[in-house]
Amino acid sequence: MSGFKDGFLWGGAVAAHQLEGGWKEGGKGISVADVMTAGAHGVPRKITDGVLPGKNYPNHDAIDFYHRYKEDIQLFAEMGFKCFRTSIAWTRIFPLGDELEPNEAGLQFYDDLFDECLKHGIEPVITLSHFEMPYHLVTEYGGWRNRKLIDFFVRFAKVVFTRYQHKVKYWMTFNEINNQANFHEDFAPFTNSGLKYEPGEDREPVMFQAAHYELVASALAVRAAREINPDLLVGCMIAMCPIYPLSCAPNDVMMAMNAMHRRYWFTDVHVRGTYPKHLLNYFERRDFKLDITGEDLVALEQGCVDYIGFSYYMSFATKATDDNPQLDYDESKSLVSNPYVQKSDWGWQIDPVGLRYSLNWFWDHYQLPLFIVENGFGAIDVQGSDGVVDDQYRIDYMSAHIREMKKAVVEDGVDLMGYTPWGCIDLVSAGTGEMKKRYGLIYVDKDNEGKGTLNRSRKKSFAWYKDVIASNGEKL
Numbered sequence: 001m002s003g004f005k006d007g008f009l010w011g012g013a014v015a016a017h018q019l020e021g022g023w024k025e026g027g028k029g030i031s032v033a034d035v036m037t038a039g040a041h042g043v044p045r046k047i048t049d050g051v052l053p054g055k056n057y058p059n060h061d062a063i064d065f066y067h068r069y070k071e072d073i074q075l076f077a078e079m080g081f082k083c084f085r086t087s088i089a090w091t092r093i094f095p096l097g098d099e100l101e102p103n104e105a106g107l108q109f110y111d112d113l114f115d116e117c118l119k120h121g122i123e124p125v126i127t128l129s130h131f132e133m134p135y136h137l138v139t140e141y142g143g144w145r146n147r148k149l150i151d152f153f154v155r156f157a158k159v160v161f162t163r164y165q166h167k168v169k170y171w172m173t174f175n176e177i178n179n180q181a182n183f184h185e186d187f188a189p190f191t192n193s194g195l196k197y198e199p200g201e202d203r204e205p206v207m208f209q210a211a212h213y214e215l216v217a218s219a220l221a222v223r224a225a226r227e228i229n230p231d232l233l234v235g236c237m238i239a240m241c242p243i244y245p246l247s248c249a250p251n252d253v254m255m256a257m258n259a260m261h262r263r264y265w266f267t268d269v270h271v272r273g274t275y276p277k278h279l280l281n282y283f284e285r286r287d288f289k290l291d292i293t294g295e296d297l298v299a300l301e302q303g304c305v306d307y308i309g310f311s312y313y314m315s316f317a318t319k320a321t322d323d324n325p326q327l328d329y330d331e332s333k334s335l336v337s338n339p340y341v342q343k344s345d346w347g348w349q350i351d352p353v354g355l356r357y358s359l360n361w362f363w364d365h366y367q368l369p370l371f372i373v374e375n376g377f378g379a380i381d382v383q384g385s386d387g388v389v390d391d392q393y394r395i396d397y398m399s400a401h402i403r404e405m406k407k408a409v410v411e412d413g414v415d416l417m418g419y420t421p422w423g424c425i426d427l428v429s430a431g432t433g434e435m436k437k438r439y440g441l442i443y444v445d446k447d448n449e450g451k452g453t454l455n456r457s458r459k460k461s462f463a464w465y466k467d468v469i470a471s472n473g474e475k476l
């Protein structure tokens with residue numbers, strides 16, 4: 001094979017809460033993203049008790065895709081997108097999350113959005129839960145620490161599978177479900193699972209419990225999709241940051257292996273439908289008493305995913321330390337700086353080879369089709385006097401990653417379905433809530449304070465990516 005297969009899914013990726021805005025329109029309910037203020041590099045976003053007056057909640061208006069999606073999809077079509085990854089805001093369909101009947105205005109919005117994509121020959125790729133679950137499920141049920149969430153999620157999934165089965169073929173259940181391996185910080189538990197911890201609470205077992213319920217919900221959704229329409233393909237979505245040993249000292253290598261176990265067991269359950277033994281042994285050693293029923297285990301086995309979607313931005317590195325004889329991984333403490341790679345302005349390690357490594361790692365472990373559903377470079381962009389952003393650094397980042405992705409396909413034989421770079425249009429950063437951390441090939445005139453015309457314009461990378469797609473990855 002000389003390159004990417006015919007029908008390779010070139011496109012772009014976003015998430016509803018980061019671009020739609022219209023946070024109260026069409027009957028939409030409040031999501032977890034609606035109660036998060038803006039932060040910055042090193043300044044965490046605040047999670048407030050509901051929506052408080054006088055605070056800056058950047059996701060409320062975002063880039064107003066809710067009203068401007070036709071213009072934006074037109075620009076995606078101009079670049080030649082074959083697919084467009086976004087999410088369905090759960091709160092547009094079930095504003096509180098626990099209703100029995102869906103909200104028709106929300107369903108209609110996505111019908112219109114998907115029709116608009118299909119009109120341009122762009123296939124929608126849809127995430128069901130992307131950091132935007134109903135906030136009511138947090139306040140009333142404690143988020144995913146509550147088993148009842150399984151039913152609410154599966155109801156939501158069945159409604160949208162049924163409604164859009166002839167418009168959407170590719171689905172994913174939980175975005176970056178494994179981010180919550182970083183449970184010591186507040187961000188991932190809240191955005192993944194609607195978890196708010198009590199002061200002094202033992203956080204780790206709560207995270208494992210929430211993740212278990214999500215994995216069961218995901219498996220039940222996969223099964224439901226097959227029953228509704230066997231043509232649907234449902235994948236998982238994993239945040240892949242491969243963890244390298246800092247040195248070849250055997251304990252560093254073992255530490256890296258344990259770290260990989262602790263960050264990627266989620267994939268084992270999604271793909272194989274069973275828990276890895278190392279994790280069950282860990283639960284026993286730590287005396288975690290989790291609610292995992294026999295029925296759950298059957299559900300997991302019957303709901304294995306069809307493909308692995310993953311994000312790739314960076315690699316991590318770790319090393320063994322004397323105060324950690326069991327070589328346990330704690331994401332808030334165990335990571336060290338890798339001296340061989342550069343970092344972005346937000347401290348993210350830039351490592352294109354790590355993408356080839358990740359593709360091979362997934363392929364060797366699981367032999368399932370892979371889909372790179374996020375990759376990109378968050379940077380400060382400045383418009384030139386002609387209004388155009390000269391983002392050569394973004395072109396350099398993306399072309400280096402696509403080159404490595406090609407080696408994985410052509411030389412290593414990995415089965416890759418597509419590539420959808422993150423934030424193909426500038427949007428609100430998930431991690432910091434900033435506008436100024438931009439990923440787009442399309443510039444949006446809006447700043448961190450919320451000022452700007454919201455006008456869209458093509459960056460230098462726009463024409464570059466158009467050529468990449470037109471040449472099926474040959475012109476880089």
Ligand code: P53
Nearest residue numbers: 015175176239378422428429430431432437
């Ligand atoms: P932002 C951490 C590590 C890797 C990916 O992130 C991550 C995160 C969370 O910040 O999130 C994914 O906007 C996520 C997107 C997000 C994108 O990466 O923090 O799926 O929602 O916007 C980039 O720069």
